Every structure is written in structure tokens, then in C-alpha cells.
Amino acid sequence: MSESEFILKVEDIHKSFGSSEVLKGVSFNVKKGETICFIGPSGTGKSTLLRCINQLTIPDSGRVLLNGEEVTHAGSKINHFRQKIGMVFQNFYLFDHLTAVRNVEIALIKVKGMNAKDAREKAMTELRQVGMADWADHYPAELSGGQAQRVSIARALAMDPDVMLFDEPTSALDPELTREVLEVMKKLAQQGMTMLVVTHEMGFACSVANQILFMEHGIIKEQGSPQVLLNDPKFERCKAFIGQFREYSQ
Amino acid sequence: METIAFLVDIIIPAFWNGLLVTLALIAVTAPIGLALGIAIACGRVYGGKFLSRFFQGYTIFFKGCPLLLLLFILYFGLPPYGITLSPFVASIIGFILCNSAYNSEYIRGAILSVKEGQLTAAKALGMTRNQAIRFVVLPQALRRAIPGISNEFIYLIKYSSLAYMITVIELTGAGKLIATKYFAYNETFFALAVVYLALVTITTFGANAIERKFAIPG
Numbered sequence: 001m002s003e004s005e006f007i008l009k010v011e012d013i014h015k016s017f018g019s020s021e022v023l024k025g026v027s028f029n030v031k032k033g034e035t036i037c038f039i040g041p042s043g044t045g046k047s048t049l050l051r052c053i054n055q056l057t058i059p060d061s062g063r064v065l066l067n068g069e070e071v072t073h074a075g076s077k078i079n080h081f082r083q084k085i086g087m088v089f090q091n092f093y094l095f096d097h098l099t100a101v102r103n104v105e106i107a108l109i110k111v112k113g114m115n116a117k118d119a120r121e122k123a124m125t126e127l128r129q130v131g132m133a134d135w136a137d138h139y140p141a142e143l144s145g146g147q148a149q150r151v152s153i154a155r156a157l158a159m160d161p162d163v164m165l166f167d168e169p170t171s172a173l174d175p176e177l178t179r180e181v182l183e184v185m186k187k188l189a190q191q192g193m194t195m196l197v198v199t200h201e202m203g204f205a206c207s208v209a210n211q212i213l214f215m216e217h218g219i220i221k222e223q224g225s226p227q228v229l230l231n232d233p234k235f236e237r238c239k240a241f242i243g244q245f246r247e248y249s250q
Numbered sequence: 251m252e253t254i255a256f257l258v259d260i261i262i263p264a265f266w267n268g269l270l271v272t273l274a275l276i277a278v279t280a281p282i283g284l285a286l287g288i289a290i291a292c293g294r295v296y297g298g299k300f301l302s303r304f305f306q307g308y309t310i311f312f313k314g315c316p317l318l319l320l321l322f323i324l325y326f327g328l329p330p331y332g333i334t335l336s337p338f339v340a341s342i343i344g345f346i347l348c349n350s351a352y353n354s355e356y357i358r359g360a361i362l363s364v365k366e367g368q369l370t371a372a373k374a375l376g377m378t379r380n381q382a383i384r385f386v387v388l389p390q391a392l393r394r395a396i397p398g399i400s401n402e403f404i405y406l407i408k409y410s411s412l413a414y415m416i417t418v419i420e421l422t423g424a425g426k427l428i429a430t431k432y433f434a435y436n437e438t439f440f441a442l443a444v445v446y447l448a449l450v451t452i453t454t455f456g457a458n459a460i461e462r463k464f465a466i467p468g
Contacts, residue, residue, distance in 0.1 A: 056370060083376035093371035097390045097466050107375035110385055141468025152371075159375060
């Protein structure tokens with residue numbers, strides 16, 4: 001596989017907080033249009049890894065390359081890269097003082113310099129895409145968790161990112177709301193969006209992901225397509241982890 | 251009848267002139283005090299170690315220094331060093347220093363109450379830190395600081411009377427002159443209290459209206 005096929009390359013990322021080393025050398029590559037799900041026990045560095053990709057957390061060492069350009073050590077250019085790497089958070093982090101549509105359009109106007117009319121049009125298109133156009137004039141506090149998360153997906157999509165990072169996007173939601181968010185994400189994956197998803201939704205990971213990366217103790221312990229991970233006896237640890245979720249759901 | 255005539259013929263014209271000076275003191279101090287308060291608060295929260303310490307010192311000093319003493323220093327204490335300020339300018343400077351120190355504390359508290367995630371999300375969208383502070387954090391923080399800022403505005407209305415101590419004939423000064431001249435302390439000071447009460451009441455209603463207008467639904 002040639003180097004240029006990879007839209008995102010993550011090379012040997014290390015990150016420590018104090019004396020605790022959270023990431024101990026994580027490397028992987030992502031092809032355009034791929035959905036990669038990160039699974040594994042809590043506190044194993046999955047969210048930190050995502051935040052290292054867009055430099056919200058600065059890794060101690062290692063490199064991140066987007067379309068061949070280095071994101072790590074980008075200096076002030078990091079804001080340019082962050083526009084290309086959309087991120088959706090567990091707790092949505094919608095801007096509380098802005099309506100849904102203003103949440104989506106603010107970065108278009110302030111960061112991309114788009115005029116108000118075009119930004120509004122683009123914001124409404126993205127809200128329609130996630131089924132939230134009817135709620136455009138509502139404030140975050142007036143939305144359910146699932147609705148808020150869909151708006152935050154629209155907000156990230158509006159920047160026309162090359163890659164979308166999802167940091168446990170459904171962990172704060174009940175099963176019904178989880179479903180509506182996962183539907184939107186599934187649709188995005190089908191449309192060819194490149195997505196990196198940290199999740200505990202095994203059903204989603206198994207059915208949508210091209211690759212599952214199982215992380216434990218700050219390293220990628222096992223990785224492969226869902227079929228391979230679930231059926232190949234070589235991948236015992238990952239299978240056991242997924243198995244625990246299945247036990248409870250039965 | 252005599253009291254009413256005194257009120258209409260003497261007190262109201264004198265108070266009117268004093269009131270205009272008081273309003274001028276407030277009109278100059280309040281916006282500058284607020285702008286400076288915002289800048290100091292941002293400096294303390296986001297400014298790094300040196301700036302943060304510097305502004306911390308500023309707030310400790312001007313919150314701790316009695317305002318009257320500050321006015322005396324500005325008006326009586328500076329001329330030997332070649333700086334002579336008019337009473338009005340000395341008052342304005344003293345009020346701004348005090349007003350901004352207090353405002354900065356209300357705003358700093360409000361900034362700290364805005365969840366970290368708001369800044370994180372703004373950065374994740376490609377905003378610079380300044381953009382994130384300006385368009386995301388401050389609009390939320392200032393809303394939360396409205397009760398504190400309006401309270402400080404009310405204090406300003408009242409402590410503007412201290413300008414009289416350095417010869418600015420504002421509302422209280424005008425009252426004191428009338429009271430002494432006509433030996434009518436009770437009538438004059440009672441009328442003065444009513445005017446201040448009216449100013450404070452109008453401000454309170456105004457602040458409530460602003461708070462309602464900018465309240466975030468939900």
C-alpha cells in the first residue's frame with residue numbers, strides 16, 4: 001500500500017501525565033473513508049489518543065500526519081489543521097449561549113471568514129443532514145442529549161473536515177438517544193466520511209467499523225477487521241472484552 | 251408651603267447641576283471600569299504567570315485602599331511630583347481604579363465558572379485562544395457577571411459622592427452647600443437621599459431588564 005493512500009498517520013505517540021504514562025507508543029494509519037473504532041477498558045488512553053491527534057493534548061513524542069503534513073509541532077498552523085479534523089465530545093460541549101444554528105455557523109464566520117448568509121445556509125444544510133433543522137433556533141439547554149450531540153456533529157461537519165474524531169459520543173446518552181446518534185454516524189460512514197470513534201457501543205463497532213483497534217494499558221493490543229477480531233482465536237483479549245458486553249446484553 | 255417653595259426654588263436647580271456632574275462621573279467611569287475589569291479578569295485567568303500576578307497585585311491594592319484615601323493621594327498627593335489633576339479627573343481616575351478592580355473579580359469568577367469544555371470545543375473548531383475567549387467564553391461569563399457588575403454600578407452611584415471631598419460639586423456637594431447656606435440640613439439631605447434612592451432603583455430595574463434580555467433560555 002502506498003504512503004499516499006493514508007489520509008492520517010499516527011506514529012509512535014507517547015503521552016504521560018505526571019508519572020503515569022497513558023500512551024506508550026501508539027501507531028496506526030487511516031485510509032480515506034475508513035471508520036476505525038477504538039475499544040478497550042476505561043482509562044486506557046483512548047480519549048487521550050484522539051486529543052493528541054488534533055493536539056488538544058500535546059503528545060510528549062511521536063508524530064501525527066494529515067494528508068502527509070505534520071500536525072504535531074504545527075505551531076500556529078494548528079488552527080488550520082483543527083478545521084480539517086472535526087471532533088465530537090462525550091458531553092457535546094455546545095456553546096450554551098448560542099442557538100443550534102448559531103453553534104454551527106459561528107466557526108464558519110469567525111474562523112473561515114464566511115459571510116453571514118452563506119454561513120447560515122451551510123449551517124442549515126448540516127443541521128438537515130443530522131435531522132435537526134427544525135430545532136435550529138433552540139438553545140442547547142432546550143435540546144435532549146441526543147439532539148445536542150447531533151447538533152455538535154453538524155457543527156464539526158460544517159467545517160468540511162477530512163477526518164472526524166468521536167470521543168465516546170454516546171456515553172452520556174440513554175439507549176434511545178444513543179440510537180439516534182449512531183444512526184447519524186452510520187450514515188456519515190456510508191457517505192465515506194473518515195471517522196475515528198472511541199466507543200463502548202460494540203454493536204456499532206462490529207457493524208460499521210472497517211477496523212477495530214483494541215487498546216489496553218496505553219498500547220494497541222490487537223487490531224483488525226471486526227470479523228477477524230471476533231473469529232480468529234489469536235485475538236483472545238479483544239474477544240473476551242467484547243464478550244463481556246454481550247453477556248450483559250443477553 | 252415654605253418647604254415646597256424651598257424644594258422647588260432652591261434644591262431642585264442646585265441638585266440638577268450636581269446631578270449632571272454625578273452622571274458625568276458615572277458615565278465616564280462605568281464603561282472604562284467595565285472594559286478594564288474585563289481586561290484584568292482575562293489577564294488573571296489567561297495571562298500567564300507574570301500578568302496574572304501583576305493584575306492580582308492591582309486588585310489587591312485597589313480593593314484594599316480606601317477610596318477616599320485614593321482620591322486624596324491623586325488630588326493632593328501628586329502635585330509635589332509635578333502631576334496636577336483637576337478634581338474631576340482625579341475623581342474619575344480613582345473611581346476607575348476601584349471600579350475596575352472590583353469588576354475584574356466578578357468577571358474572573360464568571361470566567362472560571364464557564365466550563366472548560368466550551369474553550370476546548372472552540373479550539374477543536376480551529377479558533378485561536380483569543381477567538382475562543384472573545385466569542386465563546388466572555389459572552390457567557392459576562393452574562394453570569396451581570397448581577398455583580400450591576401451591584402458595582404450601584405456602589406459607584408453612591409461612592410461618586412466621595413468626589414465632593416476633593417471639591418467636585420456633584421450631587422452630595424451641591425446638597426451640602428445648600429444645607430449649609432440655608433441651614434436646612436434635614437430637608438436637603440432627605441431630598442438627597444431620595445435622589446440617590448431613585449438612581450439606585452432605576453439602575454436595579456435596568457440591570458434586571460438587561461439580565462432578562464441576555465438570559466440564556468432553558
